[in-house]
Amino acid sequence: MHEPDPDLLIEFDDVLLRRGGNTLVGPVTWKVELDERWVVLGPNGAGKTSLLRIAAAELHPTSGSAYLLGERLGRVDINELRPRIGLSSSALANRVPSEEVVTDLVVSAGYAVLGRWRERYDDMDTDRAVEMLESLGAEHLAKRTYGTLSEGERKRVLIARALMTDPELLLLDEPAAGLDLGGREELVARLTDLAADPDAPATVLITHHVEEIPPGFTHALLLKEGEVVSQGLLDQVITAENLSEAFSQSISLDKVDGRFFARRTRVPGAHRRG
Numbered sequence: 339m340h341e342p343d344p345d346l347l348i349e350f351d352d353v354l355l356r357r358g359g360n361t362l363v364g365p366v367t368w369k370v371e372l373d374e375r376w377v378v379l380g381p382n383g384a385g386k387t388s389l390l391r392i393a394a395a396e397l398h399p400t401s402g403s404a405y406l407l408g409e410r411l412g413r414v415d416i417n418e419l420r421p422r423i424g425l426s427s428s429a430l431a432n433r434v435p436s437e438e439v440v441t442d443l444v445v446s447a448g449y450a451v452l453g454r455w456r457e458r459y460d461d462m463d464t465d466r467a468v469e470m471l472e473s474l475g476a477e478h479l480a481k482r483t484y485g486t487l488s489e490g491e492r493k494r495v496l497i498a499r500a501l502m503t504d505p506e507l508l509l510l511d512e513p514a515a516g517l518d519l520g521g522r523e524e525l526v527a528r529l530t531d532l533a534a535d536p537d538a539p540a541t542v543l544i545t546h547h548v549e550e551i552p553p554g555f556t557h558a559l560l561l562k563e564g565e566v567v568s569q570g571l572l573d574q575v576i577t578a579e580n581l582s583e584a585f586s587q588s589i590s591l592d593k594v595d596g597r598f599f600a601r602r603t604r605v606p607g608a609h610r611r612g
């Protein structure tokens with residue numbers, strides 16, 4: 339009998355997801371603890387989003403066991419589980435109506451699952467929404483409509499929304515995708531603050547780029563073709579050797595002021611012919 343461990347937010351044991359005869363991800367055995375901040379990194383199609391969707395209780399594994407917040411997927415009412423998990427993803431972003439006012443979008447996170455989307459919200463909820471927007475540097479956007487926001491502003495507003503229900507687990511699927519340099523750096527700075535906040539939930543961030551890893555993140559999981567190349571403490575996983583393996587080419591890696599920078603290793607004379 340499995341005893342739930344209150345410090346374990348994600349506990350995957352040999353989790354495997356198959357669709358149409360293909361293994362999208364797995365087998366993955368993975369544990370995420372209370373105060374950890376994880377980055378999941380890997381090339382396009384490696385299975386990152388599939389893994390995150392299991393962690394968001396959106397998909398059930400084909401085999402293996404998945405516990406979220408101490409509850410076994412498949413045996414728990416996911417409508418009770420989902421509000422305890424904050425999720426920001428492009429799939430969610432695409433569903434937001436452009437005329438939605440930012441404050442309503444953030445406040446409704448606490449109501450959407452209960453089907454009370456258009457109810458009146460009380461002042462406490464609105465205060466919290468503004469507080470969440472503040473923590474992401476987006477309080478000045480509170481009265482704007484979603485459709486008028488830049489890509490970077492949308493990303494920050496959606497993270498504020500994901501935090502609205504005070505979740506125990508925060509899942510961010512490629513929050514920096516589509517951002518320009520300034521937008522990316524602003525987001526990395528906000529996520530750095532979040533990582534350092536002892537009250538912030540355990541976090542899992544998906545990215546393709548080591549440059550997007552906020553300082554203060556503690557762990558990493560590297561995926562390639564659905565399988566784990568390496569996982570564990572960030573500095574032991576994000577190495578030139580592991581990245582070269584995951585991205586199937588020779589990668590050089592630097593770390594400056596807590597940030598990683600990667601590029602393909604230059605082979606002398608490789609540009610010359612013959």
Ligand SMILES: Nc1ncnc2c1ncn2[C@@H]1O[C@H](COP(=O)(O)OP(=O)(O)OP(=O)(O)O)[C@@H](O)[C@H]1O
Nearest residue numbers: 357358360362380381382383384385386387388389
């Ligand atoms: N329903 C499905 N049926 C079949 N294959 C699928 C299905 N959903 C996803 N896939 C495939 O599973 C693989 C993993 O997809 P996933 O989106 O998890 O990868 P990813 O690492 O998040 O990719 P990206 O970085 O490009 O977003 C891809 O090859 C994708 O085409």
